Amino acid sequence: MFKSRGDSNIVYKCTVRLLEDTEILECEFHPSYKGKFLLEHVCQQLNLTETDYFGLRYVDAGGQRHWLHLAKLILKQVKDASPILFSFRVKFYPPNPLLLKEDVTRFQIYLQLKRDLLHGRLYCTSNEAAMLGALIIQIELGDYDPSIHVGNYVTEMRLLLRQTDAIEARIQELHREPVEGTPGGTGGVKGMTTQEAEQTFLKIACQLDTYGVDPHPVKDHRSNQLYLGINHSGILTFQGSRKTHHFKWSEVHKINFEGRMFIVHLNYPEKKHTVGFKCPSGAACRHVWCCAIEQMLFFTLPSSSDACVYSGGGLFSWGTKFKYFGRTEREILERDGLLAPRDSQEEGSSAGGKRKASSVPATPSTPMTGDFGYSSLPRSTHSAPLEESGMIPDNEACDGGCLLSGPTVDIALACCDHLRAVTEEPKPSAALPEYSTRDPFSHSSCESAATTHATYASQASHAADDWRPPALQPPPRPFSLLRTFVPSFLFVWLSLALAALLLFETDWPVLRHIKRKPELVSLRHHYYTPLKEYLKKKVIELF
Secondary structure (H helix, E strand, O other): OOOOHHHHHOOEEEEEEOOOOOOEEEEEEOOOOEHHHHHHHHHHHOOOOOHHHEEEEEEOOOOOEEEOOOOOEHHHHOOOOOOOEEEEEEOOOOOOHHHOOOHHHHHHHHHHHHHHHHOOOOOOOHHHHHHHHHHHHHHHHOOOOOOOOOOOOOOOOOOOOOOOHHHHHHHHHHHHOEEOOOOOOOOEOEOOOHHHHHHHHHHHHOOOOOOOOOOEEEEOOOOOEEEEEEEOOEEEEEEOOEEEEEEEHHHEEEEEEEOOEEEEEEEOOOOEEEEEEEOOOHHHHHHHHHHHHHHHHHHHOOOHHHOOEEEEOOOOOOOEEEEOOOOOHHHHHHHOOOOOOOOHHHHHHHHHHHHHOOOOOOOOOOOOOOOOOOEOOOOOOOOOOOOOOOOOOOOOOOOOOOOOOOHHHHHHHHHHHHHHHHHOOOOOOOOOOOOOOHHHHHHHHHHHHHHHHHHHHHHHHHHHHOOOOOOOOOOOOOOOHHHHHHHHHHHHHHHHHHHHHHHHHOOOHHHHHHHOOHHHHHHHHHHHHHHHHHHHHHHHHHO
């Protein structure tokens, strides 16, 4: 989107949907405002002071969901959206929501989990679903009153994705039964205050495997449909209702993406592993990568000042750069007095860790280094509820199998394994037997390393037998930055100038429909024409 210099007084309007679907906020912002302004404004309207756990989500023109970046201009991120619509959501689910200081923050977490339960993202057993549903009824309706709560009153309230008659009957039974520990108490919820019911709800929900998980539809190397989740504990995979893998942050060495392939490099005591998942599109893969990086940094970095710019995307992907913005969980806990601040000794060890970072790859289990080894080639946030288990994806399923291939994986595996292959016998891996595609790459790396060493040895022996005085050769030409990049730079700019001349100065029928686009009309009016007149004036003055 292009705007003239007089557009600084323009005010844009947007709508923010809150966690209760019936509640919305109408907000205004200027073109120079960044995402942090809008999030703080919404949190101020909700009387929220613990703002670090929340975010604003939007959908681009291609249907891909994104989190609004707090350090970037709002207008630049939603330039194609009309009308501009945001959703206020929990971005970082705290591992223990009961440790939050403010009741209003816990209430917003409760609303998000209630929404996750309704849309099938918070998957649980039937008994757990019945208890969570009864707690919601207790919070919103209070104690059971036979004169008020008549008939099947639970049916009128949508609590679960698949709300069967049996579960509704169990919810009513729990709502009628007194809470355990009271006279006649049988483990129900009657007698709980609103605050007690809310705390019990949060306590049960935060112990579920799918707590804080936003399911991203992916496929593994066997083309099996999976859902990838990222939360405070690491990266999880689900097949239907079953959790298949859990990669803890302490095991994750590096996260890449290559095209539509999301790649996780894992460090285990015996061996390194590389696991790949195929996403529905390149945009979805970049989004998963950004979410994984952001979640990992929030829950593992000791300080936001340790974060650097992380780059993603390989040779055949558009490059993506990510800069973490905001406080980390440790900083929040230190601020609230729930965690002791790091002393000077820890600061000294942190400096020592940074000096060793070049030789010892950093991992989230040793978060003292600023760079976690993410010199990488690379949310449908709440984008896809699970289908078979009650999580129904909003995004369409991806096509094709998961292929662990490409220059990114080849280089990573060769660097990790070729020295070990020469010095020791290969050890069988006990972890992740399903991801056997890692072994052929290791084997090929070992073979290539052995072949290389054999070739070098043969060449050395021949050279020793037939030694001759070396012929005089010209010295190598020194590397020149100007000679390397200036011609490319000039070629690109000349190509762009030629394209602009063909587009704006010719009247080819093929280009007419392109020239009528609003963006190009604005570009020509605000930039091309003034630049053309300026250059014309300078040329006339010279001659």
